[in-house]
Amino acid sequence: MTRIExxxxxxxxxxxxxxxxxxxFFKAGYTDIPGEMLNLxxxxxxxxxxxKYIQAGSNILLTNxxxxxxxxxxxxxxxxxxxxxxxQGVLLxxxxxxxxxxxxxxxxxxxxxxQPVGDLSSRKIYDAFYEQAKILxxxxxxxxxVETISDLKELKLAILAIREIxxxxxLIAQMTFEKSDHHLQSPRSVTGTPVEVFxxxxxxxxxxxxxxxxxxxxxxxxxxxxKLSQYTEKPLSVEPNAGDPDLVNGRLMYRMTPDxxxxxxxxxxxxxxxxxxxxxxxxxxxxxxxxxxxxxxxxFVYHEGKNRAxxxxxxxxxxxxxxxxxxLIPVEPxxxxxxxxxxxxxxxxxxxxxxxxxxxxxxxxxEQELEGxxxxxxxxxxxxxxSPKHFKQVVIELDKISSLPLSFDIQTxxxxxxxxxxxxxxxxxxxxxxxxxxxxxxxxxxxxxxxMLILLAMGKGIxxxxxxxxxxxxxxxxxxxxxxxxxxxxxADPLVLSLGADNDPAVTLKTVExxxxxxxxxxxxxxxLSFGMPExxxxxxxxxxxxINRGLDSAIMNTGDRQLFSIMKGSLKLRGQxxxxxxxxxxxxxxxxxxxxxxxxxxxxxxxxELKSKSPLEISQQVLAKAMNEIGELYAEKIIYxxxxxxxxxxxxPIFERLNELSDTAIxxxxxVVLATVEGDxxxxxxxxxxTVLSGGGFEVIDIGKDKISKEILDAVxxxxxxxxxLSAMMTTTVGKVKEVSDLLKQEGIDVKIISGGASMxxxxxxxxGCQGYSDDASGALKLCRELxxxxx
Amino acid sequence: xxxxxxxxxxxxxxxxxxxxLRAGFKGIQxxxxxxxLNLTNEIYLEAIPLVEAQIDHxxxxxxxxxxxxxxxxxxxxxxxxxxxxxIGRRIEERIERYSDSGETTKATLLDAWASESLEELNENxxxxxxxxxxxxxxxxxxxxxxxxLSENKKIIDLLQCRIVSVHPISAMLSPQKSTVCMIGWY
Numbered sequence: 015m016t017r018i019e020x021x022x023x024x025x026x027x028x029x030x031x032x033x034x035x036x037x038x039f040f041k042a043g044y045t046d047i048p049g050e051m052l053n054l055x056x057x058x059x060x061x062x063x064x065x066k067y068i069q070a071g072s073n074i075l076l077t078n079x080x081x082x083x084x085x086x087x088x089x090x091x092x093x094x095x096x097x098x099x100x101x102q103g104v105l106l107x108x109x110x111x112x113x114x115x116x117x118x119x120x121x122x123x124x125x126x127x128x129q130p131v132g133d134l135s136s137r138k139i140y141d142a143f144y145e146q147a148k149i150l151x152x153x154x155x156x157x158x159x160v161e162t163i164s165d166l167k168e169l170k171l172a173i174l175a176i177r178e179i180x181x182x183x184x185l186i187a188q189m190t191f192e193k194s195d196h197h198l199q200s201p202r203s204v205t206g207t208p209v210e211v212f213x214x215x216x217x218x219x220x221x222x223x224x225x226x227x228x229x230x231x232x233x234x235x236x237x238x239x240x241k242l243s244q245y246t247e248k249p250l251s252v253e254p255n256a257g258d259p260d261l262v263n264g265r266l267m268y269r270m271t272p273d274x275x276x277x278x279x280x281x282x283x284x285x286x287x288x289x290x291x292x293x294x295x296x297x298x299x300x301x302x303x304x305x306x307x308x309x310x311x312x313x314f315v316y317h318e319g320k321n322r323a324x325x326x327x328x329x330x331x332x333x334x335x336x337x338x339x340x341x342l343i344p345v346e347p348x349x350x351x352x353x354x355x356x357x358x359x360x361x362x363x364x365x366x367x368x369x370x371x372x373x374x375x376x377x378x379x380x381e382q383e384l385e386g387x388x389x390x391x392x393x394x395x396x397x398x399x400x401s402p403k404h405f406k407q408v409v410i411e412l413d414k415i416s417s418l419p420l421s422f423d424i425q426t427x428x429x430x431x432x433x434x435x436x437x438x439x440x441x442x443x444x445x446x447x448x449x450x451x452x453x454x455x456x457x458x459x460x461x462x463x464x465x466m467l468i469l470l471a472m473g474k475g476i477x478x479x480x481x482x483x484x485x486x487x488x489x490x491x492x493x494x495x496x497x498x499x500x501x502x503x504x505x506a507d508p509l510v511l512s513l514g515a516d517n518d519p520a521v522t523l524k525t526v527e528x529x530x531x532x533x534x535x536x537x538x539x540x541x542x543l544s545f546g547m548p549e550x551x552x553x554x555x556x557x558x559x560x561x562i563n564r565g566l567d568s569a570i571m572n573t574g575d576r577q578l579f580s581i582m583k584g585s586l587k588l589r590g591q592x593x594x595x596x597x598x599x600x601x602x603x604x605x606x607x608x609x610x611x612x613x614x615x616x617x618x619x620x621x622x623x624e625l626k627s628k629s630p631l632e633i634s635q636q637v638l639a640k641a642m643n644e645i646g647e648l649y650a651e652k653i654i655y656x657x658x659x660x661x662x663x664x665x666x667x668p669i670f671e672r673l674n675e676l677s678d679t680a681i682x683x684x685x686x687v688v689l690a691t692v693e694g695d696x697x698x699x700x701x702x703x704x705x706t707v708l709s710g711g712g713f714e715v716i717d718i719g720k721d722k723i724s725k726e727i728l729d730a731v732x733x734x735x736x737x738x739x740x741l742s743a744m745m746t747t748t749v750g751k752v753k754e755v756s757d758l759l760k761q762e763g764i765d766v767k768i769i770s771g772g773a774s775m776x777x778x779x780x781x782x783x784g785c786q787g788y789s790d791d792a793s794g795a796l797k798l799c800r801e802l803x804x805x806x807x
Numbered sequence: 808x809x810x811x812x813x814x815x816x817x818x819x820x821x822x823x824x825x826x827x828l829r830a831g832f833k834g835i836q837x838x839x840x841x842x843x844l845n846l847t848n849e850i851y852l853e854a855i856p857l858v859e860a861q862i863d864h865x866x867x868x869x870x871x872x873x874x875x876x877x878x879x880x881x882x883x884x885x886x887x888x889x890x891x892x893x894i895g896r897r898i899e900e901r902i903e904r905y906s907d908s909g910e911t912t913k914a915t916l917l918d919a920w921a922s923e924s925l926e927e928l929n930e931n932x933x934x935x936x937x938x939x940x941x942x943x944x945x946x947x948x949x950x951x952x953x954x955x956l957s958e959n960k961k962i963i964d965l966l967q968c969r970i971v972s973v974h975p976i977s978a979m980l981s982p983q984k985s986t987v988c989m990i991g992w993y
Contacts, residue, residue: 236841273816274852278848284823306820310821310822313824314822
């Protein structure tokens with residue numbers, strides 16, 4: 015089946031995926047073996063389940079290979095079976111499907127996040143996906159699905175790897191999102207990506223269907239689905255859970271009935287979902303009920319799904335967006351692009367970059383963000399003395415501290431490719447000339463990595479007249495459209511040339527006007543105008559005002575020049591527009607600001623000042639702890655995101671250590687916490703984040719690791735005598751172990767407070783298991799620990 | 808003596824589109840607000856376990872119909888199937904309860920669901936009959952065309968139906984979400 019044939023099939027009505035595998039295996043009694051190993055140890059169980067899905071009406075069957083990538087299998091200690099698990103996964107599904115269903119190779123998370131949220135390199139994660147996709151492809155899957163991914167960068171790496179293996183088979187890309195607490199807030203992934211950033215990026219990447227799955231039941235996932243549908247033009251897919259799990263007779267069960275599942279899930283087909291199935295807790299009976307209900311309404315509002323499949327669906331607001339992992343930034347009404355990450359004529363700055371000292375870059379990023387930049391331009395200039403690693407590292411560092419999208423002014427192709435490979439969202443590529451070679455190269459990068467492009471009004475030379483530049487741009491756009499790059503992804507640069515070299519600025523202004531009339535968005539490198547001139551600021555400001563008056567949409571400019579910025583805002587007012595200022599953290603606490611910005615040196619200065627009047631202990635327990643509390647609240651209110659929270663906790667560690675060294679008394683922690691992931695569960699990321707945030711909050715944290723049997727946890731509690739034990743369980747199959755540990759601690763008469771968390775836990779289960787508390791995120795865990803130990807804010 | 812058919816759930820679950828249209832959501836191509844969408848779904852789910860669906864049916868040669876009037880449009884048929892369908896009393900009681908307590912929105916939605924459920928049940932049974940008997944007339948009910956409502960009682964008596972009764976004066980059926988139907992076969 016080709017991709018075109020697949021999309022054509024979607025025009026006829028929705029395709030049904032299957033439901034869960036893990037929870038069905040668990041129900042069948044396979045509780046102590048990784049689900050994927052059943053392909054080898056009990057293939058008949060997998061086959062029978064898949065046959066039931068076919069009988070229920072599934073017409074896309076997934077291979078039982080959800081966790082079968084090398085990184086995940088290594089954590090389960092079954093790495094050596096990777097080839098066989100994937101091979102048998104395909105063969106079993108093909109046998110069960112016969113000619114009644116397509117077989118899609120199922121790929122999910124490695125269980126680790128790529129840097130900077132996690133520790134693994136992007137290359138390692140990419141290689142793991144590449145290896146798995148290659149086996150699945152070799153044994154003949156009809157297509158691929160990437161699902162249950164919560165980190166946008168990991169998803170992008172999976173897509174790139176699959177497309178490297180095969181770009182002729184259909185690919186469904188799905189992420190998982192938490193529900194938002196407020197109707198005005200966007201649902202976000204656990205790593206802080208709003209659903210609209212995901213949807214918008216997927217418009218560019220080489221995937222056929224875009225969707226969401228897991229975490230939420232069909233009722234709750236509807237609002238996430240609705241939001242996604244507003245930001246992607248691609249066909250949509252959705253796989254909700256069967257509601258929230260309950261504990262029944264000591265076993266964790268998803269109890270949403272097929273009727274309830276189908277009534278709510280069907281709404282998403284009516285709102286345009288082209289592919290639908292079930293995730294955790296769903297079985298053949300859920301798929302059957304859904305199919306019955308949807309089939310009763312063959313023509314009910316499904317036209318949107320058809321149009322998406324045909325490629326004729328267009329979003330109503332065709333605004334051009336750029337994004338970081340946490341923010342979607344519209345170019346409209348105007349996008350000031352910070353120009354100062356540019357070491358031209360600054361030898362010391364150049365040396366710092368060469369030596370991987372990116373502190374100044376990070377400071378400049380933060381400064382420009384505060385000044386009101388909407389994007390950050392990265393222009394190192396000194397590319398001859400740099401390596402791909404420089405670009406990789408700077409993208410990772412900026413991803414960690416800045417919420418702004420990046421503009422890559424990188425001339426060397428392999429450096430640009432490295433930066434794009436590391437970038438998690440939708441960047442701006444600066445720039446292409448109107449030559450066949452330049453356009454082909456940039457179009458290829460845009461198609462692979464996504465993004466927008468600055469198109470220069472020049473070919474081999476620069477046209478002297480406005481008409482010449484206008485025609486040059488239009489010729490370039492025509493060529494890019496021929497290469498499948500929409501004009502909505504282009505910012506045309508009419509070229510600003512130096513006044514000092516007798517260039518006529520009126521040519522640029524007229525070109526802006528002509529392009530604006532044609533509906534083409536424009537940008538320019540403003541500061542070039544006054545190069546070598548006296549009164550640069552005045553010249554730049556006057557020219558910007560005139561350009562905005564003629565329709566300019568963006569400028570690479572000095573956002574620190576407040577006069578220029580004011581005139582930009584005033585000019586926008588005159589054309590009836592207001593610059594939408596990005597949301598800033600509103601805090602009067604300098605510690606909070608420095609912690610959020612990762613400014614360790616600045617924090618040391620602040621500490622020096624505090625030490626003049628307070629003891630190290632007072633600073634540690636009152637000043638720093640208070641700042642971390644405020645940061646926790648900002649996170650809870652969704653003003654900052656998970657990467658900010660982790661950065662703040664990381665930044666606080668050396669500061670706490672310094673204060674402890676200065677203190678006369680022994681190390682003063684507010685409490686001691688032992689953390690562990692329970693037996694059979696190898697998910698570690700959430701627990702690590704909780705540990706980092708608790709440390710940042712003044713707790714002594716002893717993390718004994720993952721897949722810990724109850725006895726090991728008991729021993730650790732006896733050894734370390736903590737105030738609190740934190741237990742993590744991600745999987746429905748392991749959540750019962752939390753109760754086991756809780757019971758064991760009670761049997762031994764140990765007086766310790768138990769808290770729990772993880773995707774499969776909830777407040778009610780925690781209470782039933784005998785835990786004193788539950789939290790679904792790191793910030794909540796810190797708050798909970800403070801409450802349990804009665805620590806005052 | 809009539810045959811009794813106990814339908815599967817799939818036979819009487821109504822189309823969501825028809826349910827919403829019946830409830831008065833005209834122009835349903837536009838999206839419902841989230842709260843209303845949830846309410847319509849809650850009612851849809853509430854209704855399902857209340858259904859006690861049953862169909863009594865009898866197919867007889869046209870010469871054996873006795874006192875029952877044969878519609879004009881049945882000319883030339885050799886057999887007639889009479890059937891009485893119902894989704895039971897419990898759903899009607901719930902509608903009344905909502906109505907009495909002033910929860911009119913819920914009563915309206917549930918009533919719409921029940922009407923569409925009965926229609927779905929009849930449609931599906933109609934399809935089953937046509938598969939067996941092939942060429943037939945339209946499905947008719949007393950009260951339409953040249954069939955008087957009083958025919959309801961005659962048919963109920965013919966089928967000796969115990970689950971549906973008819974009011975002696977108004978000729979209305981009880982439970983209300985019931986129908987009496989007939990199809991002629993050539």
